[in-house]
Amino acid sequence: MHVNCRNAQPHLGDLARGTPATGRLASVKAHLDGCPACSVAFERTRRLQSLLSLKRHESPDELIARNFLPEFHRRLYASLTRRRSFLSRMRSFFEAEEGLPVLARGLAFASAVFLSLFSLYTAHLSMQTGSTTVVVQSSNARPSATMKEVAFERFSGQHPAVYVLDRVSYAPRMDETSVLSF
Amino acid sequence: MGDPRPQPPTAQDAATTAEVEYDRALVRRVQGGDPRAFDELVERHKSRVIGTLYHMLGNRDDAADLAQDAFVRAFQSISRFRNESSFSSWIYRIAINTALNFIRLRKAPALSLNEWAEDVEEDPAWKELISRESVHKEMDRGELRERLNEALQKLSKDQRAVVVLHDIEGLRHQEIAKILGCTEATARSRLFYAHQQLQTWLADYL
Numbered sequence: 001m002h003v004n005c006r007n008a009q010p011h012l013g014d015l016a017r018g019t020p021a022t023g024r025l026a027s028v029k030a031h032l033d034g035c036p037a038c039s040v041a042f043e044r045t046r047r048l049q050s051l052l053s054l055k056r057h058e059s060p061d062e063l064i065a066r067n068f069l070p071e072f073h074r075r076l077y078a079s080l081t082r083r084r085s086f087l088s089r090m091r092s093f094f095e096a097e098e099g100l101p102v103l104a105r106g107l108a109f110a111s112a113v114f115l116s117l118f119s120l121y122t123a124h125l126s127m128q129t130g131s132t133t134v135v136v137q138s139s140n141a142r143p144s145a146t147m148k149e150v151a152f153e154r155f156s157g158q159h160p161a162v163y164v165l166d167r168v169s170y171a172p173r174m175d176e177t178s179v180l181s182f
Numbered sequence: 183m184g185d186p187r188p189q190p191p192t193a194q195d196a197a198t199t200a201e202v203e204y205d206r207a208l209v210r211r212v213q214g215g216d217p218r219a220f221d222e223l224v225e226r227h228k229s230r231v232i233g234t235l236y237h238m239l240g241n242r243d244d245a246a247d248l249a250q251d252a253f254v255r256a257f258q259s260i261s262r263f264r265n266e267s268s269f270s271s272w273i274y275r276i277a278i279n280t281a282l283n284f285i286r287l288r289k290a291p292a293l294s295l296n297e298w299a300e301d302v303e304e305d306p307a308w309k310e311l312i313s314r315e316s317v318h319k320e321m322d323r324g325e326l327r328e329r330l331n332e333a334l335q336k337l338s339k340d341q342r343a344v345v346v347l348h349d350i351e352g353l354r355h356q357e358i359a360k361i362l363g364c365t366e367a368t369a370r371s372r373l374f375y376a377h378q379q380l381q382t383w384l385a386d387y388l
Binding site: 053057064069071 | 236242
């Protein structure tokens with residue numbers, strides 16, 4: 001593969017650490033031999049990694065290491081005997097490191113929420129019947145409808161609907177009766 | 183019932199493969215109902231986990247605290263662990279995620295650093311550092327330690343995780359990608375940009 005400065009530089013860390021130069025790294029190494037800028041970048045990366053490796057000498061306190069297991073037992077016992085809130089259990093379920101992927105769990109949960117809300121919405125719509133009705137018959141009725149009524153008409157086609165009187169502003173003519181059908 | 187008690191790997195074994203298989207046997211024992219096997223897993227991995235968290239957080243007390251949380255979470259989830267990846271990668275993943283959540287929620291980092299062991303002066307990296315003319319020969323170790331940790335804390339938490347796992351813990355990109363849940367290319371890219379920033383902040387020592 002052709003190696004240029006742009007695609008060589010992300011691999012300098014591997015070379016600087018002494019990873020055997022095979023495959024792609026061999027191409028990167030060959031590029032370094034002919035590119036002064038990348039050679040300088042390589043040297044700076046190597047020095048940086050060498051500097052960072054000194055942090056391995058910052059070892060944890062022996063006291064922490066010695067008391068670790070007893071403290072772990074204490075915390076484990078406390079966690080097993082503590083009643084966990086619903087939220088805490090849900091959080092653990094979604095944060096599990098293996099098993100059903102997080103995305104699948106999220107989608108399942110979102111689907112359950114959506115279905116619940118949709119069921120509530122359709123139940124709410126069916127509860128619209130049974131409210132106070134006014135039946136007025138008129139072929140020329142032209143009530144001024146509210147936005148809710150317009151939306152309902154759009155989605156439900158020719159299905160008749162009954163609305164609470166105070167949501168419809170209608171002025172029938174004095175000499176006739178009308179049926180409002182939406 | 184369950185596997186017979188496994189023998190610890192000998193010095194002649196290929197260390198990594200043998201360690202992974204030994205861990206797997208311990209995990210099977212835990213999943214089979216022997217919680218004491220988990221104690222052995224804790225003993226085998228606690229130093230690395232505490233060390234990784236310490237380098238991520240720059241605070242030894244927080245590191246110890248979160249390491250405990252990580253092992254408790256691991257024990258609570260051990261029945262769901264499929265033993266396909268190594269236990270080491272898995273516990274690293276839990277520890278790093280714990281640290282990332284902690285960093286996200288805390289207001290400001292509070293450095294609380296461990297001293298460097300005396301044998302740092304025997305490290306070839308140290309000898310090379312002080313041999314360079316560009317570096318002050320009377321450089322204070324404490325000052326270098328603080329500058330290193332401050333520079334690490336300035337990185338984004340995702341970049342810091344890659345630097346800690348790659349440059350300090352010595353893991354390969356393939357394993358780092360599994361631990362962080364990203365692609366190898368993403369891990370490399372984060373490391374590259376992190377190095378660029380660190381080279382700027384630590385220019386006096388390079």
